[in-house]
Amino acid sequence: MEFPLYDVLIVGGGGAGLRAAIAAAETDPGLKILIVSKVYPMRSHTVSAEGGAAAALRPEDSWENHAFDTVKGSDYISDQFVVETFVREAPVELIQLEHWGCPWSRDPDGKISARPFGGMTTWRTCFAADKTGFHMLHTLFQTSLKYDRIERLDETFVTSLLVEDGRCVGIAALNQRSGVMSAVRAKTVILTTGGNGRIYAFSTNGNICTGDGMALAYRAGVPLKDMEMVQFHPTGLPSTGILITEAVRGEGGYLTNNKGERFLKDYVPSKMELGPRDIISRAMVTEFEAGRGFAGPYGNYMHLDVRHLFMRELGLDYVGIDIVHDPIPVRPVEHYMMGGIDCDITGATSLPGLFTAGECANVGLNGANRLGSNSLSECLVFGAAAGRAAAHQAQEAKAPTSNPVDALLKDETRRVEKKYLESRQGTEKLAEIRVEMQRSMDEHVGVFRTAEGLKEEEKLIAGFRQRFARLKIEDRSHVFNTELTAALELDYMLELAEVMTASAINRKESRGAHARRDFPKRNDEHYLANQIATHVPGGKPKLEFRPVRITHWQPQARTY
Amino acid sequence: MAETVEVTVQRYNPETDSAPRLQTYEVPYKDDWVVLDAILYIKDHLDATLSYRWSCRMGICGSCGMNVDGHPKLTCSAHLREYRRGFTVEPLSNFPVIRDLVVDIDDFMAKLKSVKPWIVRELEQPLGDGEYLQSNNQIDHYRQFSQCINCMLCYAACPVYGMEPEFLGPAAIALARRYNLDSRDEGTVERVNVLAASEGIWECSCIGECSVACPKGVDPAKAIQQTKFDTVNGAIMSTMLMPFGNRR
Ligand SMILES: Cc1cc2nc3c(=O)[nH]c(=O)nc-3n(C[C@H](O)[C@H](O)[C@H](O)COP(=O)(O)OP(=O)(O)OC[C@H]3O[C@@H](n4cnc5c(N)ncnc54)[C@H](O)[C@@H]3O)c2cc1C
Numbered sequence: 152m153e154f155p156l157y158d159v160l161i162v163g164g165g166g167a168g169l170r171a172a173i174a175a176a177e178t179d180p181g182l183k184i185l186i187v188s189k190v191y192p193m194r195s196h197t198v199s200a201e202g203g204a205a206a207a208l209r210p211e212d213s214w215e216n217h218a219f220d221t222v223k224g225s226d227y228i229s230d231q232f233v234v235e236t237f238v239r240e241a242p243v244e245l246i247q248l249e250h251w252g253c254p255w256s257r258d259p260d261g262k263i264s265a266r267p268f269g270g271m272t273t274w275r276t277c278f279a280a281d282k283t284g285f286h287m288l289h290t291l292f293q294t295s296l297k298y299d300r301i302e303r304l305d306e307t308f309v310t311s312l313l314v315e316d317g318r319c320v321g322i323a324a325l326n327q328r329s330g331v332m333s334a335v336r337a338k339t340v341i342l343t344t345g346g347n348g349r350i351y352a353f354s355t356n357g358n359i360c361t362g363d364g365m366a367l368a369y370r371a372g373v374p375l376k377d378m379e380m381v382q383f384h385p386t387g388l389p390s391t392g393i394l395i396t397e398a399v400r401g402e403g404g405y406l407t408n409n410k411g412e413r414f415l416k417d418y419v420p421s422k423m424e425l426g427p428r429d430i431i432s433r434a435m436v437t438e439f440e441a442g443r444g445f446a447g448p449y450g451n452y453m454h455l456d457v458r459h460l461f462m463r464e465l466g467l468d469y470v471g472i473d474i475v476h477d478p479i480p481v482r483p484v485e486h487y488m489m490g491g492i493d494c495d496i497t498g499a500t501s502l503p504g505l506f507t508a509g510e511c512a513n514v515g516l517n518g519a520n521r522l523g524s525n526s527l528s529e530c531l532v533f534g535a536a537a538g539r540a541a542a543h544q545a546q547e548a549k550a551p552t553s554n555p556v557d558a559l560l561k562d563e564t565r566r567v568e569k570k571y572l573e574s575r576q577g578t579e580k581l582a583e584i585r586v587e588m589q590r591s592m593d594e595h596v597g598v599f600r601t602a603e604g605l606k607e608e609e610k611l612i613a614g615f616r617q618r619f620a621r622l623k624i625e626d627r628s629h630v631f632n633t634e635l636t637a638a639l640e641l642d643y644m645l646e647l648a649e650v651m652t653a654s655a656i657n658r659k660e661s662r663g664a665h666a667r668r669d670f671p672k673r674n675d676e677h678y679l680a681n682q683i684a685t686h687v688p689g690g691k692p693k694l695e696f697r698p699v700r701i702t703h704w705q706p707q708a709r710t711y
Numbered sequence: 712m713a714e715t716v717e718v719t720v721q722r723y724n725p726e727t728d729s730a731p732r733l734q735t736y737e738v739p740y741k742d743d744w745v746v747l748d749a750i751l752y753i754k755d756h757l758d759a760t761l762s763y764r765w766s767c768r769m770g771i772c773g774s775c776g777m778n779v780d781g782h783p784k785l786t787c788s789a790h791l792r793e794y795r796r797g798f799t800v801e802p803l804s805n806f807p808v809i810r811d812l813v814v815d816i817d818d819f820m821a822k823l824k825s826v827k828p829w830i831v832r833e834l835e836q837p838l839g840d841g842e843y844l845q846s847n848n849q850i851d852h853y854r855q856f857s858q859c860i861n862c863m864l865c866y867a868a869c870p871v872y873g874m875e876p877e878f879l880g881p882a883a884i885a886l887a888r889r890y891n892l893d894s895r896d897e898g899t900v901e902r903v904n905v906l907a908a909s910e911g912i913w914e915c916s917c918i919g920e921c922s923v924a925c926p927k928g929v930d931p932a933k934a935i936q937q938t939k940f941d942t943v944n945g946a947i948m949s950t951m952l953m954p955f956g957n958r959r
């Protein structure tokens with residue numbers, strides 16, 4: 152059987168994937184490009200970003216300042232060469248997006264405007280009203296339609312990477328509409344599958360953020376990096392986890408405890424509400440533990456008070472909150488994955504032919520704590536870089552032949568059908584395992600961690616995985632079987648939860664978002680390093696530390 | 712006994728059903744729930760075989776559109792407290808049903824592309840020269856039309872699209888308009904032909920069902936009205952501006 156062949160195949164149609172596709176098309180208009188996405192591209196979770204995208208565009212700003220803020224924010228385990236490249240490219244990318252039609256909000260002189268954001272020392276977060284991610288995504292998607300060489304397979308779920316002779320030669324995927332498994336050959340593949348927040352019960356991430364690409368790469372032998380580094384955003388709505396954008400604090404909103412105090416004065420006195428997310432989240436939990444939170448049906452919360460700002464619209468009236476007269480209840484919520492697929496500055500991974508970009512990648516920008524508004528820019532800068540690098544490699548590469556792909560697809564189809572559609576033995580319910588995993592991850596791999604909690608989580612995950620092996624899929628149909636795709640996703644999430652927990656156990660210090668109660672201090676002697684996790688079939692992940700690259704900025708105490 | 716609410720859902724599995732059927736579930740009632748929460752509850756606790764789309768839960772990804780008691784709604788933004796006495800959920804009207812609550816929107820995806828929803832310019836300014844200047848006032852000209860999340864509620868509400876599937880439809884026309892009104896764009900003349908060729912546009916009586924259904928405050932009916940006007944003028948314009956007006 153002859154399988155379709157593409158030069159550049161992109162898994163994911165979010166900000167990073169679309170930017171990569173356009174970059175590949177512009178590098179060489181002769182290339183055949185395919186975007187494979189499990190949802191229509193404009194449904195990707197990039198759409199939910201509100202706050203903005205960072206770039207040192209304004210004359211009073213400089214790339215050095217942006218770089219230093221990013222490095223300090225990362226608690227010194229970002230790759231400083233990567234950071235420098237990023238901050239120099241980000242302004243160009245935002246202007247490129249402007250040329251493509253993004254409705255950036257403007258200053259009176261007609262130039263792109265910027266607003267303050269947590270952890271940034273100056274106004275450099277560019278925004279498109281209160282819907283930056285939405286406008287970026289739709290601008291990129293609509294612009295991508297201009298290129299006839301960019302084809303798409305929408306609502307197609309990638310189940311594995313095809314690897315032949317140590318090279319990535321394509322993907323196997325489930326067509327959700329027909330339920331048919333098929334393979335696509337590709338000279339190069341770029342993973343841009345986004346975050347994995349759905350591993351947690353309380354998260355700002357959408358239903359599709361299940362870390363698929365990280366698990367796909369990991370299982371294909373590509374290491375994951377810094378998987379213990381998970382960002383908790385201070386201001387999620389207690390019931391749903393829906394995010395109150397950081398711009399609200401940027402514009403002057405106050406966080407207060409049940410004594411009516413702006414408690415951040417005891418934690419980040421010089422920044423207050425504009426402090427970095429990891430520190431504010433910890434401050435909130437510490438206050439809760441001291442009995443200074445408000446008690447509610449969904450646990451403790453704080454007040455985010457915007458009454459003095461005379462804001463009208465936050466889109467919150469539909470959750471029944473009147474921001475003009477009442478403070479908004481908020482609590483820390485899982486938000487962003489700093490960890491991801493290890494790759495170099497072009498997005499290339501250790502597997503020849505495989506590239507990655509966006510939230511699923513870890514190029515070394517965010518280290519132990521991402522600064523808000525850096526990740527939309529990251530999707531653009533490194534999405535474009537990966538698109539160009541993959542295009543160049545595809546120009547040189549030989550086309551993978553169909554024969555081995557045929558065999559690989561047969562194996563993969565058998566695996567999926569046997570495990571999920573044919574097996575009638577199972578007894579375990581998908582939703583139950585998922586919910587238990589999510590709750591226990593909230594509890595043990597959250598804002599604060601301890602050895603006991605993490606070890607407990609390790610045991611629990613082993614149990615979940617055993618139960619997952621006895622899963623019962625009730626939906627046996629082929630057409631749009633969302634129970635099947637949810638099972639595939641849970642399989643990925645369990646794999647990643649294990650890696651995250653193991654990595655958290657192994658980093659015996661506190662740095663950035665990783666706060667160990669039993670090791671409350673940063674330990675540069677041992678851990679000024681990135682943690683690399685490699686898949687060991689049938690065993691626990693293999694963990695090792697790799698020193699970080701320091702160019703200009705020597706580690707200092709991270710105080711604000 | 713905790714309070715519950717009856718949810719009737721249209722089911723259809725092309726592999727086993729010859730026609731759609733209704734199935735009723737009893738779901739806990741919670742004051743702070745939205746309709747989508749009730750559907751998620753069914754999936755997790757009562758019937759794992761129910762299929763539907765959703766993702767963001769914050770009214771922005773456009774996945775979760777369904778007919779609730781006959782009206783197109785984003786189910787993640789429709790409060791359960793407004794449906795306390797029970798309700799019926801069906802797939803959006805005017806689209807082929809793939810399964811249960813999942814409809815086929817390929818037709819829209821093709822139409823969207825046909826209106827060239829991207830910036831068209833004769834000459835590109837180099838990136839090194841910075842951004843095209845635009846005032847917030849100029850953004851206001853097209854802002855509302857740029858708010859479309861492609862949720863398809865307007866197509867489900869549109870009586871013309873129901874009868875005349877060739878009709879470009881509210882969202883595609885609103886997005887064409889969004890670019891036409893953008894000070895950076897020069898593509899109006901190119902879009903005119905597609906818009907004029909769309910049969911249904913003249914059948915639209917502009918009663919504005921689409922604008923009522925839109926959860927994002929877009930007014931496609933206005934876009935359609937303005938487009939009719941422009942199309943008449945545009946036809947005149949393009950004959951005057953040949954061959955420039957003929958540019959593809
Ligand atoms: C509520 C919220 C607000 C945020 N606000 C900001 C902000 O203001 N500023 C900022 O910089 N960052 C913000 N972020 C972070 C930022 O939005 C994300 O990091 C970024 O958008 C991720 O983009 P992406 O392209 O990597 O992934 P996504 O946009 O999530 O796209 C992932 C794509 O991969 C596809 N995919 C996944 N798995 C598969 C599979 N198995 N098969 C096929 N396709 C697959 C999906 O269909 C999707 O198209 C926010 C995040 C959230 C959740």
Ligand code: FES
Pocket residue numbers: 765766767768769770771772773774775776785786787788
């Ligand atoms: S789930 Fe995204 S719009 Fe409703």
